[in-house]
Amino acid sequence: MLIAIAVVTVAAVFVFPRVFGGSGEAIEAGQPVNVVIPEGATGDVIAQTLAENHVVEDAGEYYAAVKKLGAEMQLKPGEYRFETLQDPISVVKQLVAGPNVEGVKLTVPEGKTVAQTARIVEEVYGIPADDFTAQAKASNYVADFAFLSEAADDSLEGFLFPKTYTFQGTPTAEQIIRAMLGQFQVDVLDALDFNAGLASIKSRFGVELTAYQLLDLASIVEREGLHAEQRSHVASVFLNRLAGKGDFAGRPYLQSDATLMYVTGGEVTANDIQTIDSPYNSYKNAGLPPTPICSPSAEAISATLNPTDSNDLYFFITQDEEFFSETYDDHQKSWE
Template sequence: MIIGVVVSVLALAAIAFFVVPAVKGFFAGEDTKVTAGQQVTVTIPDGASGDTIASILSENHIVENPKDYYAAVKKLNADMSLKPGDYSFTTLMDATKVVQQLMEGPNAGSNALTIPEGLTVDQVADRVAQAYDSISKEDFLNQAKASNYVDDYSFLKDAANDSLEGFLFPKTYSLGDSPTADGVIRAMLDQFKTEYKSLDFASCEAKIKERYGVEMSDYDIVNLASIVEREGLNADQRAHVASVFYNRLAGKLDGLRYLNSDATMMYVTGGEVTADDLQSDSPYNTYKHEGLPPTPICSPSLEALKATLEPTDSDDLYFYITQDEEYFSQTYEEHQQSWN
């Protein structure tokens, strides 16, 4: 009987140690809305179990559902390849990307600069200034002009407003203790160049023109991808959102070419968009001005660029996306039902 009691106690302890963290992680944030893209630094202890890692990721809203983490580990056959250490992630990341980083090893330290997807040049400048004493925000912004780099990076030739918006590629960079603003910017542009070369812009633009009757330049793709980045939460959503925007650019919405995107006005307001904001005459108000805004509104991820180059084939004109729901509709009546 005593042995039975001891076994039961040990079983309960095992459940508390291995199962509870995962369950706690599973329900973490269920009632709290989490903003995607917020930087989070976590430590994966040496010898941490899969359940412990899943719990750390869930509790910090990096991968909300541990099941997604477990699926990614299985997909990448990563069980024995996860490395302990300090990591810099962002909230609501794709589980596969998280596991890939855990396989590569720690990316947070005194020399690490993490630029998440969807940041503006101004926000990048803030992170750079926080990471390096050698660079002030003002120094970075003064250097971050397209005219300073167009001779070395041909993809900047059409950049509007002398802006590098859209081209400071999101990634974790290791640039030493005291880089210059020029060195940081060139590292980001080099990364954009690498990703840019991996994509077949010309072929995809030809297909977009054939399907939608919309002529897109490479700069237009980056511009639209920046909006797609902010409007969708994952690859499938972003490809579908891109198709909605192409349908709007094609004039399928009452014969007009309005994108009707709150995200473009958020670039101006820096946050919430009000009804009064949507009455402004800002060139970034895509409720008032047809076509694309003057510049991209953030640095899009590779995922958003791919989604914009290879959109879902749909006739949808509306979408409604939250952390928990997504609805795509062809008529305004259907769209109203999605959020009423």
């Protein structure tokens, strides 16, 4: 079985009692099987992964082994080679020791689109980029990843979580995509409090967003800001614009070059702003674009969930400087 993981050094996981039933099929002991423990996985996830792969058949024995060895805080994520129906004590000891499988690493940086990710996959594993993008449809995975139910245009844009993954052998496009979606669940949905963040945004800015719309906005914040604090401030600017404050009263346009870059693939000109007729042209279309424009980092998503308190409506950011302004007149002064 070929599964992938996000590469980390050490991560603590906690074990909570829950029993996962077996399939009832006859399993031959001693057969090699590769399993992956994702970064940040709960004890339930670990037990379920081991049970589904028949490394252990009784999750209760696994929990008992963890307790006996006092290993609750010592289990490490990674890719492991086990055997079917292995002794639970030896399984837990290996989880404490750490991953025992080496593989080829795939590093997908923050802020990449599905198309850009496909090209990275092609460079590392030789899977044609067109094959990867053809497989990267939300409808192919929504049955297993409920968070994709909101995805627009059958697009996985925004969901292919940026990280370093390790695969043994040559994975398929589907296996890579499933690994990335699983890591999105762990590093974003399980780690961040969307309900509290969205409620706070509604209260503070008067803007009501769904989780998918928040991801959409975070993808723009990822491309516009350079670090967490700055991205929180950028998020507040866009939320103030969506709320129709100040100069944007009655016209909640994001006016972000980043959304138009999703169409042009590069620099955006004044002519592009005027002539490109696309739902991703946020100078001509109010509100958010139809899908995220890239896969944002967990940092960018967190920054968007926790925007700065400001009345700013403009920003000017370079590698060395940043200027935030409440009025267009002050904004003009930032580059004069």
